[in-house]
Amino acid sequence: MAMPRKSSVILPVVAVSAALLHEGRVLMIRRRRPPNAGMLALPGGRVEPGEPLLAAAVRELQEETATEAEPLHVMTAVEDRQYDNDGRLLSHYVIVVVRCRWLAGAAVAGDDASEIHWLDESAVNDDATICSSARHIANQLLIAENPAMMVR
Numbered sequence: 001m002a003m004p005r006k007s008s009v010i011l012p013v014v015a016v017s018a019a020l021l022h023e024g025r026v027l028m029i030r031r032r033r034p035p036n037a038g039m040l041a042l043p044g045g046r047v048e049p050g051e052p053l054l055a056a057a058v059r060e061l062q063e064e065t066a067t068e069a070e071p072l073h074v075m076t077a078v079e080d081r082q083y084d085n086d087g088r089l090l091s092h093y094v095i096v097v098v099r100c101r102w103l104a105g106a107a108v109a110g111d112d113a114s115e116i117h118w119l120d121e122s123a124v125n126d127d128a129t130i131c132s133s134a135r136h137i138a139n140q141l142l143i144a145e146n147p148a149m150m151v152r
Helices: 053-065 121-126 132-145 147-151
Strands: 013-022 025-031 044-046 068-083 089-104 113-119
Touching: 013 053, 013 068, 013 132, 025 053, 025 132, 044 053, 053 068, 053 089, 053 113, 068 132, 089 132, 113 121, 121 132
Parallel strands: 013 089
Antiparallel strands: 013 025, 013 044, 025 113, 068 089
């Protein structure tokens, strides 16, 4: 009996990121695995079947950083598409960014995080290893915290 062929169709994957600002710094992790392995990004990952988005964001935050937070609201959604050298789609993630409020925990790297970074405004704008979407969201968080930043 012939084995069924694996489909080569790439379907979008729903994921979440936790946008957490605490004491004027944004929490980011260095990603251990693709997509964006080795880059700084907001903590997050795939949404489990049946899992509410806000619950997924705090679960991923806890798994990757051991930080407890309260989910506040959806900030935005971003897409991450990875292609091979021939332009073929390798992966497609739709990432829902959830604004969270820190409750407790001294962040430590776990799960997909190889490092933890609490970044202030200067580091957010100067670190070349931050994913562009994470940099944009971090700046939104910092501006919301300190509207005087918009004048610069």
